[in-house]
Amino acid sequence: MPAAKAIRGIGHRTINAVWRIGMATRFFFLILAYSGSSFRRFHLIIKELFSTGVMSLIIIVVAGLFVGMVLGLQGYETLKRYGSESALGVMVALGLVRELGPVVAALLFASRAGSAMTAEIGLMKATEQLSAMEMMAVHPIARIVAPRFWAGIISMPLLAALFSAVGVFGGYFVGVVQIGVDEGSFWAQMQAAVDFEHDILNGVIKSFVFGTAVTVIALFEGYDAPPTAEGVSGATTRTVVTSSLAILMLDFILTAMMFGGS
Amino acid sequence: MERTGIDLWVGMFVVAGVAALVMLAMKVGNLGTYNVSDAYKIHAYFTNVGGLKATASIKSAGVLVGRVESITLDTQRYEAKVVMSIDKRYQFSRDTISKIQTSGLLGEQYVGLDAGGDAEMLKDGDQLKKTQSAMVLEDLIGKFLYSKAEEPAK
Numbered sequence: 186m187p188a189a190k191a192i193r194g195i196g197h198r199t200i201n202a203v204w205r206i207g208m209a210t211r212f213f214f215l216i217l218a219y220s221g222s223s224f225r226r227f228h229l230i231i232k233e234l235f236s237t238g239v240m241s242l243i244i245i246v247v248a249g250l251f252v253g254m255v256l257g258l259q260g261y262e263t264l265k266r267y268g269s270e271s272a273l274g275v276m277v278a279l280g281l282v283r284e285l286g287p288v289v290a291a292l293l294f295a296s297r298a299g300s301a302m303t304a305e306i307g308l309m310k311a312t313e314q315l316s317a318m319e320m321m322a323v324h325p326i327a328r329i330v331a332p333r334f335w336a337g338i339i340s341m342p343l344l345a346a347l348f349s350a351v352g353v354f355g356g357y358f359v360g361v362v363q364i365g366v367d368e369g370s371f372w373a374q375m376q377a378a379v380d381f382e383h384d385i386l387n388g389v390i391k392s393f394v395f396g397t398a399v400t401v402i403a404l405f406e407g408y409d410a411p412p413t414a415e416g417v418s419g420a421t422t423r424t425v426v427t428s429s430l431a432i433l434m435l436d437f438i439l440t441a442m443m444f445g446g447s
Numbered sequence: 448m449e450r451t452g453i454d455l456w457v458g459m460f461v462v463a464g465v466a467a468l469v470m471l472a473m474k475v476g477n478l479g480t481y482n483v484s485d486a487y488k489i490h491a492y493f494t495n496v497g498g499l500k501a502t503a504s505i506k507s508a509g510v511l512v513g514r515v516e517s518i519t520l521d522t523q524r525y526e527a528k529v530v531m532s533i534d535k536r537y538q539f540s541r542d543t544i545s546k547i548q549t550s551g552l553l554g555e556q557y558v559g560l561d562a563g564g565d566a567e568m569l570k571d572g573d574q575l576k577k578t579q580s581a582m583v584l585e586d587l588i589g590k591f592l593y594s595k596a597e598e599p600a601k
Contacts, residue, residue: 228450231453231454231457232453234457234460234461235453235456235457235460238457238460238464239456239457239459239460242460242463278475282471282475282476339461340460340464342464342468343460343461343463343464343465343467343468344464346464346465346467346468346471347463347464347467349467349471349475350467350468350470350471350475351467353471353474353475372474375475376474376475376476377504377555379475379476380476380502381472381476384476385468385471385472385475385476389468
């Protein structure tokens with residue numbers, strides 16, 4: 186019967202999705218459980234910090250600069266209509282620190298570092314390096330996965346802060362240097378409007394949450410990938426898609442919790 | 448790459464990230480501009496605070512001297528009680544007048560302090576007796592319309 190078959194298909198997909206979420210959650214706790222040994226061998230985390238954090242620097246800095254410059258240009262065009270160009274600094278800084286810094290940096294991080302993590306671990310699994318480690322009584326989660334997880338969590342807030350800081354200077358460059366908004370009111374209004382706890386610290390919390398989500402998704406997809414060339418490529422694609430959607434959805438929830446209502 | 452090279456790059460990355468965070472806090476945020484740790488508290492009653500909010504600035508002669516700590520309705524007097532924390536460096540006489548003012552025509556509202564001539568200074572927990580409430584634009588327009596209507600027709 187075609188109707189029963191369709192319903193069975195829906196059921197199969199639902200069970201599959203729930204099963205994967207459950208596996209990912211168990212995987213997350215497994216990483217936390219094996220993290221102790223990776224902190225004792227801190228050079229592994231430093232090595233991963235280099236490949237996730239340092240190698241993402243260029244794309245983050247360049248993207249931050251251009252996003253800030255576009256914000257300055259567009260913000261000026263709109264604020265000019267109301268004669269409040271002096272509020273340009275406020276707009277650029279709040280937009281970057283609250284939203285664009287954490288979100289865009291996390292999206293770039295997911296496609297730059299997350300996809301690389303998935304591909305690396307997926308290929309390790311396909312070439313049976315992970316099984317070989319288990320044979321040598323080295324737990325692959327402690328040796329391979331946990332250092333990458335902590336490197337992602339440490340580097341994400343730093344990258345988001347760099348993105349916002351560079352973006353503010355991009356906005357400054359376009360607004361003050363190019364267009365000629367008054368420099369004093371640009372900085373003074375910004376400082377009066379941006380609160381350290383409410384805006385900057387909440388932005389850091391956001392990027393921390395995004396970093397956790399992206400690294401867990403990337404590592405799980407890699408660890409769970411079918412050990413074939415096709416499987417690894419599919420897992421890499423899924424990492425970028427799933428973590429981008431997760432970032433945007435988490436961002437809405439966090440924004441509603443932090444800035445909604447007041 | 449060699450281990451020391453990686454260490455150097457990661458160290459530079461962490462330092463740059465922390466520096467960006469400090470720069471955001473100091474240059475972009477309000478942490479560098481005003482420190483509330485060394486402050487004393489005073490309060491005042493206003494019949495209408497308008498759009499004044501907690502953390503709004505308190506200025507005297509245009510200089511930032513403190514922040515609004517809290518705004519509550521006192522149900523004994525049915526007036527708004529505004530608690531302000533003022534920087535210890537700035538002392539005000541007891542007959543200081545506090546007004547709720549607006550920066551620009553439609554800008555943010557703040558508390559303005561006009562120093563008086565009393566020799567005694569305000570202490571922690573004191574009350575400002577002389578206050579002037581917020582100027583509400585709708586009331587002003589209403590008054591203007593009524594006064595126009597009362598004028599004899601020419």
